[in-house]
Amino acid sequence: MRETETRARGAYVERFGGEPEVVASAPGRVNLIGEHTDYNGGFVLPCAIDRRIAVAAGCDGDEVLYSADFGEARPLRREDDSWAKYPRGVLWALGEDGHDAGGFRAALAGDVPRASGLSSSAAIEAATVLALDALFGFGLDKKTLARICQRAENEYVGVGSGIMDQYASLLCEAGSALLIDCRSLEAESVPLDLEGAGLSLVVCDTRVERGLADTGYNDRRAACERAAETLGVQALRDATEGDLERLSGEELRRARHIVTENARVIRAADSLRAKDFEVFGHLMYASHESMRDDYEISTPELDAFVETARKNGAPGARLTGAGFGGCAIALMPSGSTGTLAEACLRAFADRGFERPEFYEFVAAAGAEVVG
Numbered sequence: 001m002r003e004t005e006t007r008a009r010g011a012y013v014e015r016f017g018g019e020p021e022v023v024a025s026a027p028g029r030v031n032l033i034g035e036h037t038d039y040n041g042g043f044v045l046p047c048a049i050d051r052r053i054a055v056a057a058g059c060d061g062d063e064v065l066y067s068a069d070f071g072e073a074r075p076l077r078r079e080d081d082s083w084a085k086y087p088r089g090v091l092w093a094l095g096e097d098g099h100d101a102g103g104f105r106a107a108l109a110g111d112v113p114r115a116s117g118l119s120s121s122a123a124i125e126a127a128t129v130l131a132l133d134a135l136f137g138f139g140l141d142k143k144t145l146a147r148i149c150q151r152a153e154n155e156y157v158g159v160g161s162g163i164m165d166q167y168a169s170l171l172c173e174a175g176s177a178l179l180i181d182c183r184s185l186e187a188e189s190v191p192l193d194l195e196g197a198g199l200s201l202v203v204c205d206t207r208v209e210r211g212l213a214d215t216g217y218n219d220r221r222a223a224c225e226r227a228a229e230t231l232g233v234q235a236l237r238d239a240t241e242g243d244l245e246r247l248s249g250e251e252l253r254r255a256r257h258i259v260t261e262n263a264r265v266i267r268a269a270d271s272l273r274a275k276d277f278e279v280f281g282h283l284m285y286a287s288h289e290s291m292r293d294d295y296e297i298s299t300p301e302l303d304a305f306v307e308t309a310r311k312n313g314a315p316g317a318r319l320t321g322a323g324f325g326g327c328a329i330a331l332m333p334s335g336s337t338g339t340l341a342e343a344c345l346r347a348f349a350d351r352g353f354e355r356p357e358f359y360e361f362v363a364a365a366g367a368e369v370v371g
């Protein structure tokens with residue numbers, strides 16, 4: 001068992017005084033390329049990270065959720081705006097889908113940074129749904145479980161996200177990225193051999209509250225829908241570069257990002273298969289520029305990280321996730337993360353930005369039942 005899984009199990013034993021019947025865990029994710037394309041029926045290429053949330057669960061006893069990280073217990077069947085809304089949302093969405101889980105109790109423990117854009121909420125949902133699937137013997141496949149988690153997020157938690165985060169958390173494989181076609185919901189693992197290429201995946205959490213994330217996210221979605229309507233296509237996935245001539249202003253800028261980003265994801269997956277990280281890196285920079293100039297979801301902090309990474313020899317860097325704050329990623333020559341972090345700390349301090357956090361992640365396994 002991993003450390004988080006051992007902690008969840010230990011918290012269960014300590015809190016409830018018996019062994020859990022199931023322990024499951026699920027990772028956070030970073031998206032390598034393909035931003036805001038998921039709700040446009042397009043392509044994304046995330047990988048799971050080696051930070052997880054574990055859920056230890058059992059059927060007997062009180063219906064209580066206990067978080068070892070927050071050191072608090074909350075009733076399973078009540079509504080409040082806390083960490084407990086994610087497992088509750090999963091229970092609700094399972095029921096809506098016709099899978100009635102009985103009562104249960106669970107202890108949770110995790111090490112996915114919260115509110116950073118690394119999908120800690122998808123990790124809780126994925127770990128919970130997998131634990132409940134095992135506990136009640138539903139026998140659902142991981143794609144179905146991911147859709148149930150997305151429903152929990154959209155309709156119970158009330159965040160209008162696409163399918164990427166839940167798919168990534170459930171379906172990613174160690175050492176691979178996951179190419180997802182968000183229309184057909186087909187997913188294919190693509191080897192991500194960073195170590196073999198002498199590279200590391202560095203994540204910079206700019207610590208900028210993603211305050212605008214909700215409104216900005218919904219505005220972008222709405223603009224994409226308007227652009228698709230103007231073009232007479234079902235979604236921007238179906239638009240071509242030639243179609244862009246028929247758009248102007250905001251619709252043009254948003255649609256241009258989506259159309260070019262989808263093309264970049266396909267090329268990026270090909271370059272990963274060919275182990276061509278130079279091409280992959282160029283695509284990352286191009287993706288960032290498109291998000292900065294056309295989709296307008298970057299911030300001065302995210303731009304500063306990408307520029308500093310470029311100056312310090314990164315083959316590629318870009319903001320990752322919804323934008324408006326949160327995290328950016330860079331591919332760095334192995335062993336040079338410290339140099340990049342120092343250069344960034346100076347650049348951020350000079351400009352009066354918050355002190356950022358840095359992480360180095362490896363592409364880890366998706367959600368698993370481990371005990």
Ligand code: GLA
Nearest residue numbers: 035036161162163164321322
């Ligand atoms: C958030 C959402 C995802 C996706 C990204 C942007 O992470 O949860 O569904 O839309 O933003 O690519």
